[in-house]
Amino acid sequence: MRKIDWYILRNFLTTFFFSLILLTLISTVIDISEHTDDFARHDLTAGQIFIEYYLGFIPHIVAMLFPLFVFISVIFFTSKMANRSEFIAILSSGVSLQRILRPYWVGGVFLGALLWYGNDYIIPKANTIRTDFESKYIARSMINQSGSGIYMRTDSFSYAGMRFYDTSSKSGGSFFTETIRDNQVVYNLRAENFAWDTSTKTWKLNGVVERKIKGYVEDVKFFYEIHRKLPFVPSDLHKDEFLQSRMISPDLRRRIEQERLRGSETVRELEMESAHRMASPVTVVILTIIGAIIAFRRIRGGSGSHLAVGIIICAVFILTDRFSTIFSTKGNLNPYLAAWIPNFLFGALTVYIYKKAPK
Numbered sequence: 184m185r186k187i188d189w190y191i192l193r194n195f196l197t198t199f200f201f202s203l204i205l206l207t208l209i210s211t212v213i214d215i216s217e218h219t220d221d222f223a224r225h226d227l228t229a230g231q232i233f234i235e236y237y238l239g240f241i242p243h244i245v246a247m248l249f250p251l252f253v254f255i256s257v258i259f260f261t262s263k264m265a266n267r268s269e270f271i272a273i274l275s276s277g278v279s280l281q282r283i284l285r286p287y288w289v290g291g292v293f294l295g296a297l298l299w300y301g302n303d304y305i306i307p308k309a310n311t312i313r314t315d316f317e318s319k320y321i322a323r324s325m326i327n328q329s330g331s332g333i334y335m336r337t338d339s340f341s342y343a344g345m346r347f348y349d350t351s352s353k354s355g356g357s358f359f360t361e362t363i364r365d366n367q368v369v370y371n372l373r374a375e376n377f378a379w380d381t382s383t384k385t386w387k388l389n390g391v392v393e394r395k396i397k398g399y400v401e402d403v404k405f406f407y408e409i410h411r412k413l414p415f416v417p418s419d420l421h422k423d424e425f426l427q428s429r430m431i432s433p434d435l436r437r438r439i440e441q442e443r444l445r446g447s448e449t450v451r452e453l454e455m456e457s458a459h460r461m462a463s464p465v466t467v468v469i470l471t472i473i474g475a476i477i478a479f480r481r482i483r484g485g486s487g488s489h490l491a492v493g494i495i496i497c498a499v500f501i502l503t504d505r506f507s508t509i510f511s512t513k514g515n516l517n518p519y520l521a522a523w524i525p526n527f528l529f530g531a532l533t534v535y536i537y538k539k540a541p542k
Contacts, residue, residue, distance in 0.1 A: 184286070187273065191286040194264070199256040199294065203245065206252060210244045211237065221321050239312030246306045249298050250466045251497050255490070257287070257474030262489040265481040280540055284475055291471030295464035302460040303432040314425040335445035337414040340364055345377070353417045354378035358388065360413070369396050379417050385410040427456035435460075451512055458522030469529050470500075476536050500525055 184192075222232055245252075264270060273283060334344040337360070346357035358377045362370040375390030391406040419441075426449075430438060435457050442450040473496065478489045503525045511521035 188286040198260040236316040239309040242309035254470040258493040261478035291468040295467040299464040454518035462522040
């Protein structure tokens, strides 16, 4: 890294953090205007709103728009340098385009690593703050009861299910669990209703019929009330639409394995969240290089033309990402492939425009 590299890198990071702060303030002001009625209806103080909501909202909006902030920042400061003929002087001194891109690679990798760490550990904690506040003060209605039934696989041989479950009282009805080996039911338990006992951290089952089957011999027992440890806890039965965004990555990966074993319908959403967390830091690097190659040439339209091209590329990227996500969550497209499709396409675009760029 030489003096010119540090000069480009300093401009890159300064422009990025300035844009980040400015656009985050704009997003926050817009959000305040949208939720003013909710804040006033619950008589919330400014301190409550900031600590209980915006400390979570600001990291969320930053992470969501982070790659686009990087892209626009690169185009903006690189275009200004091109208009001052700085790149013409650099190229005239015998420096290649590949060498010019070195500080962009360094800056892109640094910001990508920052986003990777944030997505894995910081943003989930911020989302917990934000979604707790939204559930309490902003959401219009909360569905506490699952009336369509819950069915799951608890281990390699066992299954469980219930007709309904109420998340507020942590209780439900018509519960069953059974174990199957060699296509034969060897254990079955049924209960009229069940509830979570917070003192013992076990499930209290009422009206229980327990069967143990060995060949033609069946051992049947009846219980008015028993306490059992079952392979799930109340949080596993709560259908939380914000679940995947609130979990740090190690917990998210464990939850994916758990839901995959149970055959849950939510496993694709969890996998999509995990895949996006891995793909977005690479997106930052790719968009950094694309922005640098597009904007380093001095053209007639100046920065305005560069920004217009940048906005079009951003729009295409967002559309590609949305389409691939929908095909994954609503179709059969692998979530990890869906998250990486935009990176593959724009990575190919990066190689193409680099080959076409004047060296």
